[in-house]
Amino acid sequence: MMGHPYKFEVEKLDAYFGEKKVLNNINMKIRDKAVTAIIGPSGCGKTTLLRCLNRMHEIIPGARVHGKVLFNGVNIYDDEIDPVTIRRKIGMVFQKPNPFPMMSIYENVAIGLKLNGVRERKKLDSAVERALKMANLWDEVKNDLHRSGASLSGGQQQRLCIARALAVEPEAILMDEPCSALDPIATEKIESLIRNLAEEYAVIIVTHNMQQAARVSDFTAFLYLGELIEYGTTKELFENPKNPLTEKYITGRFG
Amino acid sequence: MSKPIDSGLRQIKTLLQKMGGLAMESIKLSIHAFNKQEDAHIQIEAWSNMILILSEEVEDKATELMALHQPMAKDLRTLKAYIKISYDIERFGRYALDISEIQRTIGRWEIRGAVFSIDELVSKVMRIVSLALSLVEEEDQSIIWELASVESEIDSLHLRGLKALIELKDADPKQLIAYALTIRYLERIADHACYIAESMTYAYTGKRITLR
Ligand SMILES: Nc1ncnc2c1ncn2[C@@H]1O[C@H](COP(=O)(O)OP(=O)(O)O)[C@@H](O)[C@H]1O
Ligand SMILES: [Mg+2]
Numbered sequence: 001m002m003g004h005p006y007k008f009e010v011e012k013l014d015a016y017f018g019e020k021k022v023l024n025n026i027n028m029k030i031r032d033k034a035v036t037a038i039i040g041p042s043g044c045g046k047t048t049l050l051r052c053l054n055r056m057h058e059i060i061p062g063a064r065v066h067g068k069v070l071f072n073g074v075n076i077y078d079d080e081i082d083p084v085t086i087r088r089k090i091g092m093v094f095q096k097p098n099p100f101p102m103m104s105i106y107e108n109v110a111i112g113l114k115l116n117g118v119r120e121r122k123k124l125d126s127a128v129e130r131a132l133k134m135a136n137l138w139d140e141v142k143n144d145l146h147r148s149g150a151s152l153s154g155g156q157q158q159r160l161c162i163a164r165a166l167a168v169e170p171e172a173i174l175m176d177e178p179c180s181a182l183d184p185i186a187t188e189k190i191e192s193l194i195r196n197l198a199e200e201y202a203v204i205i206v207t208h209n210m211q212q213a214a215r216v217s218d219f220t221a222f223l224y225l226g227e228l229i230e231y232g233t234t235k236e237l238f239e240n241p242k243n244p245l246t247e248k249y250i251t252g253r254f255g
Numbered sequence: 256m257s258k259p260i261d262s263g264l265r266q267i268k269t270l271l272q273k274m275g276g277l278a279m280e281s282i283k284l285s286i287h288a289f290n291k292q293e294d295a296h297i298q299i300e301a302w303s304n305m306i307l308i309l310s311e312e313v314e315d316k317a318t319e320l321m322a323l324h325q326p327m328a329k330d331l332r333t334l335k336a337y338i339k340i341s342y343d344i345e346r347f348g349r350y351a352l353d354i355s356e357i358q359r360t361i362g363r364w365e366i367r368g369a370v371f372s373i374d375e376l377v378s379k380v381m382r383i384v385s386l387a388l389s390l391v392e393e394e395d396q397s398i399i400w401e402l403a404s405v406e407s408e409i410d411s412l413h414l415r416g417l418k419a420l421i422e423l424k425d426a427d428p429k430q431l432i433a434y435a436l437t438i439r440y441l442e443r444i445a446d447h448a449c450y451i452a453e454s455m456t457y458a459y460t461g462k463r464i465t466l467r
Contacts, residue, residue, distance in 0.1 A: 054397070056397065056401065059382075059385050059386060059389050059398070060381070060382065060385045061276070061279060061385060083395075084393060084394070084395045084397075087395060087396075087397035087398075088396065088397065091397075092397060092400065092401065094400070094401060094404030094405075095404065095408065096404050096407040096408050096411070097407075098400065098403040098404040098406070098407050100403065100464060100465065100466065101465065101467065102464075102465040103464075103465075111462075111464070112396055114460075114462060115396055115399075115456070115459075115460050115462060116396075117460075161400075164400070165400075168396075
């Protein structure tokens with residue numbers, strides 16, 4: 001649907017692990033071509049919320065979701081929607097960079113396409129180059145594409161994983177603490193990459209690092225005990241929080 | 256279009272899911288027992304034996320389908336994968352049994368000092384097992400990517416756990432052994448979850464991947 005103002009619209013979303021409710025009545029609209037950060041203390045439900053956005057939550061037996069998540073205006077929890085297709089359209093980048101150790105840099109980016117049946121060498125070559133460029137990694141690896149992905153530094157590995165996610169041409173990108181295993185210099189590179197990606201995609205990033213949220217995001221959501229306490233522009237939320245809980249959290253007076 | 260072999264393949268898939276469910280319950284119970292220092296050995300042994308019986312059924316059924324339909328390409332790869340996977344799931348059950356065995360042989364002991372918490376490890380192991388089982392259910396790349404990530408998280412937690420044990424001052428050796436073995440078995444369970452993902456990827460695509 002062209003011109004839909006929001007990429008995601010979360011409506012009355014509850015999430016459970018068995019009997020335990022871990023997200024309670026979340027309502028939030030997420031813009032396209034912007035970075036939205038989800039912050040909050042450990043265990044508050046950040047990862048769960050992210051996984052509800054591309055139907056990864058329900059993989060755990062007993063894990064359930066109530067409510068709606070509209071993606072381009074369509075509820076991804078409708079019966080006729082295939083979760084596999086949704087997950088392909090909404091790419092995910094994980095905490096630990098996880099390139100396949102036995103594969104080259106090239107193979108690691110091409111693998112998603114190859115598993116989808118793309119065989120044509122030219123097509124693969126150009127998709128790999130495009131994805132590596134978008135992930136700001138091309139210049140560092142272009143002469144060495146057949147080196148093992150595992151030989152890269154941690155930060156490069158994470159950018160490789162981002163390239164892998166981009167290669168299959170998703171429409172939105174979810175990142176769960178993508179810098180938590182990286183040093184500050186590598187983190188800086190990922191952060192500037194995140195800004196670039198927001199020119200084309202809706203990027204949603206979970207982080208426990210408030211400075212990071214402040215640096216990279218346009219919008220910030222503060223979650224606490226499974227509730228969305230405050231959501232707004234990053235500037236407003238950090239400079240002028242409306243809820244005392246938010247203020248307490250962002251000023252570090254919180255467990 | 257549905258082929259004559261399809262209903263047989265579906266039956267095996269159902270058996271595998273049943274085995275997987277029992278394995279998950281076994282792992283959960285073994286850890287619960289470990290934390291609470293209860294003896295859950297009898298229950299887990301019963302489940303583990305049930306898994307074993309089901310895995311024999313998988314093997315028989317798969318062999319029968321091979322003989323009957325002489326499948327090629329994807330169907331053949333899928334049958335081979337199913338046989339391998341039934342072994343991996345059997346290992347899940349066995350490792351759960353091993354964990355409960357630790358409790359039984361080492362008996363009750365008190366936790367003293369700050370021991371590495373295995374809860375985080377357990378929840379990641381449960382997640383990786385569910386991811387592997389959902390790959391048996393259907394082809395989904397996103398699951399492979401997450402599985403690979405969880406695998407490396409488990410690897411580092413496993414190492415961190417062992418280091419924490421080494422650094423523990425005047426710990427009861429019984430407690431150390433119990434923890435070290437439990438952590439080790441959990442890590443092995445994650446390895447088998449990876450094998451399942453590798454087998455299913457090969458079945459679906461004909462491409463071999465190595466996750467670890
Ligand atoms: N597999 C699981 N089974 C049961 N409870 C879980 C599971 N995973 C997470 N939880 C619980 O759900 C809540 C939210 O977890 P999570 O979304 O991972 O939080 P965060 O990412 O903010 O740290 C926590 O209380 C956590 O203990
Ligand atoms: Mg999290």
